[in-house]
Amino acid sequence: MNLLDLTEKWTDVRGHLPLLYAIARFLPVRLGLEIGVRDGNSTLAILMGLAAQETPDGLLISVDPEPCENAVARAQEHGLRALWNFRRQTSAQFSIDLSQEAQRRSFDLLFIDGSHDHADVLNDWLLWGPLVRKDGFILFHDTVTYDGPRRVVEEHIPQQRNLFEVCTLPYDHGLTIVRKKCDYWWYQSPGCPIPTEKP
């Protein structure tokens, strides 16, 4: 399977798959986190990018509370399973697991496409955004069509150009791209307490 095959069929994220592939391949992504898998369209694009790297030793961790059998079968069928750690749990549950590991990790890519509920998206941003490295990317899908992701991007990403670069691609439900220009950051989001220590 190549990228053309993947984008042939209509899906709500189709227009963004080439970008996911290119970021995974050329950043390059050593460790990525994807929130929301469903049938694995974004998953496969990222995995194909990881597989195409000069030294394909990257890993994608994906979380989804559903079994996502179709995505698992597709990854298997296309020989991408070794690059993929699928966890059947919510992003919040995964964060508890990760916090119990001795070594917290830093991500190159965070793709947020799970629950569209405002509180959940905000939680994803606050939990995982700080763990993305400097010059890494955070991508939010559905920031044009859905209120939850749109409000998080509008209300909670500080408009500080020294910390973030932000741009929204307005098609296919909207994809907001955030490039981090700092390693770790904490800020007071409206209504949220300031975490007291670095991860």
Ligand SMILES: C[S@@+](CC[C@H](N)C(=O)[O-])C[C@H]1O[C@@H](n2cnc3c(N)ncnc32)[C@H](O)[C@@H]1O
């Ligand atoms: C819009 S679909 C993801 C689409 C997928 N990225 C693609 O490219 O087709 C949203 C998925 O998020 C999952 N989901 C819902 N709440 C979640 C949560 N709290 N944490 C992780 N995934 C969640 C759903 O089960 C669903 O499979």
